[in-house]
Amino acid sequence: MCDGDAKICTLEEEIAELRRLLRDKEECLRALKIEKTLRNKFSGDLDRDEVVRYSRQLLIPEVGVDGQVALKKGKVLIIGIGGLGCPASLYLASAGVGELTLVDNDVVEISNLHRQVLHDESTVGIPKVLSACEKLKKINPNIKLIPKQLHANSETVKLLLEENQFDVVIDGSDNVATRYLLNDACVLNGVPLVSGSALQFEGQLTVYNYKGGPCYRCLFPTPPPPETVTSCGDGGVLGPVPGMIGVLQALETIKILTKSEGVVAGRLMTFDGADLTFRNIKLRPRSATCAVCGDNPTVKELIDYEQFCGSRADDKVHNISILGADEQIKPDKLDERLLIVDVRPELEYRMCHLPNSVNIPYSKIQSGKALDAIAESLNRNGQEVYVLCRRGNDSQRAIAALKPHLPGVKLINIKGGLHSYSKLVDDHFPVY
Numbered sequence: 001m002c003d004g005d006a007k008i009c010t011l012e013e014e015i016a017e018l019r020r021l022l023r024d025k026e027e028c029l030r031a032l033k034i035e036k037t038l039r040n041k042f043s044g045d046l047d048r049d050e051v052v053r054y055s056r057q058l059l060i061p062e063v064g065v066d067g068q069v070a071l072k073k074g075k076v077l078i079i080g081i082g083g084l085g086c087p088a089s090l091y092l093a094s095a096g097v098g099e100l101t102l103v104d105n106d107v108v109e110i111s112n113l114h115r116q117v118l119h120d121e122s123t124v125g126i127p128k129v130l131s132a133c134e135k136l137k138k139i140n141p142n143i144k145l146i147p148k149q150l151h152a153n154s155e156t157v158k159l160l161l162e163e164n165q166f167d168v169v170i171d172g173s174d175n176v177a178t179r180y181l182l183n184d185a186c187v188l189n190g191v192p193l194v195s196g197s198a199l200q201f202e203g204q205l206t207v208y209n210y211k212g213g214p215c216y217r218c219l220f221p222t223p224p225p226p227e228t229v230t231s232c233g234d235g236g237v238l239g240p241v242p243g244m245i246g247v248l249q250a251l252e253t254i255k256i257l258t259k260s261e262g263v264v265a266g267r268l269m270t271f272d273g274a275d276l277t278f279r280n281i282k283l284r285p286r287s288a289t290c291a292v293c294g295d296n297p298t299v300k301e302l303i304d305y306e307q308f309c310g311s312r313a314d315d316k317v318h319n320i321s322i323l324g325a326d327e328q329i330k331p332d333k334l335d336e337r338l339l340i341v342d343v344r345p346e347l348e349y350r351m352c353h354l355p356n357s358v359n360i361p362y363s364k365i366q367s368g369k370a371l372d373a374i375a376e377s378l379n380r381n382g383q384e385v386y387v388l389c390r391r392g393n394d395s396q397r398a399i400a401a402l403k404p405h406l407p408g409v410k411l412i413n414i415k416g417g418l419h420s421y422s423k424l425v426d427d428h429f430p431v432y
């Protein structure tokens with residue numbers, strides 16, 4: 001009985017306490033509302049904080065209050081939060097674009113940091129979309145950021161575009177299959193595609209599928225042979241170059257959202273950082289025979305773009321296997337007495353190499369130039385020679401090219417190349 005009374009008593013006390021808390025909260029809310037009304041008593045379509053925060057761009061007649069409201073209502077999808085996607089999303093978030101959906105399936109690597117400006121040492125190993133959102137939130141907590149750690153393919157992109165009404169899509173990816181995928185998705189859903197690319201000192205920028213202009217397929221109906229495409233991971237890139245293009249992708253997106261003139265559609269802007277020149281190339285108009293945006297389109301839904309392009313929708317290098325098991329060895333089984341021929345380009349050899357190796361670049365072997373000289377130097381070094389490269393692909397190709405010319409020599413491929421050496425033998429060897 002007593003126990004029961006105590007329970008009732010506690011329950012009543014609890015209810016009273018909850019009521020008190022509720023009254024406090026209501027009081028707080030009322031105060032906040034009054035504060036907000038006071039803060040905004042001088043404002044129109046934008047609140048006081050927005051007027052202050054965006055004042056420097058609001059003052060531009062082409063933006064003004066209407067433009068800023070349009071930015072606030074804007075929904076932008078950014079695929080790839082790397083060299084292009086980082087600067088693009090940074091400027092869009094800062095400008096107050098209301099909703100940014102960030103898509104990338106990768107995690108931050110230390111070799112990204114020289115150009116992927118939203119990430120830093122503390123986010124190495126963390127999904128790029130989370131690293132980016134964390135940074136963007138600090139710059140502008142008033143916008144909606146939606147991180148999607150996923151690979152953009154036909155299924156995921158179809159879903160994303162079905163579930164959201166994007167005003168603009170930004171292509172910050174680095175491979176041909178994703179370019180075709182985003183192009184077709186944008187045409188089929190009537191969304192402009194802000195496309196950029198950067199390699200070494202050079203960058204390019206255009207907007208596809210905008211106001212009757214051409215799409216990517218109008219200009220490139222068939223994909224390039226995969227072996228002709230160079231990635232940043234192979235060819236290198238100077239950070240400010242994708243920085244420049246990514247920032248311009250943000251600029252074009254802002255212009256589209258605010259309905260400004262001068263969007264780079266129907267023309268291609270090229271940037272050469274080596275001599276700092278910008279050029280504008282007029283593009284062919286929309287093609288009546290284009291498979292996706294032409295008069296009689298054959299592509300009416302998203303297809304398998306990896307199959308269409310004959311290449312994977314990423315820029316990672318995939319291992320080839322053209323030699324027999326007896327012609328290969330794992331790096332931890334090396335006989336240190338044997339000569340190692342490193343077939344990477346001279347520049348890469350100078351970056352780092354094994355002490356007991358000589359450099360004969362694959363390009364020389366491939367061109368057939370100096371083949372006799374190479375054969376002679378190899379013959380001089382004994383009957384067994386290791387061949388090595390960055391990841392174990394070019395070394396296999398080099399062996400296949402050299403074999404017919406070296407009947408008396410056993411050429412042995414070092415499986416997985418220097419990447420594997422670093423993993424299995426000595427992780428002081430820098431992986432790049």
Ligand SMILES: Nc1ncnc2c1ncn2[C@@H]1O[C@H](COP(=O)(O)OP(=O)(O)OP(=O)(O)O)[C@@H](O)[C@H]1O
Pocket residue numbers: 079080081082083084103104105106111112116128150151152153172173174175178231232233313314315
């Ligand atoms: N289909 C895709 N879906 C999701 N993200 C993609 C897709 N294709 C490319 N990306 C992302 O686009 C970004 C492109 O970035 P960037 O070109 O700067 O190179 P990276 O792949 O980060 O680095 P590196 O080429 O130096 O190894 C990457 O983060 C990559 O994961």
Ligand SMILES: [Zn+2]
Pocket residue numbers: 214215216217218219286287290291292293294
């Ligand atoms: Zn087209």
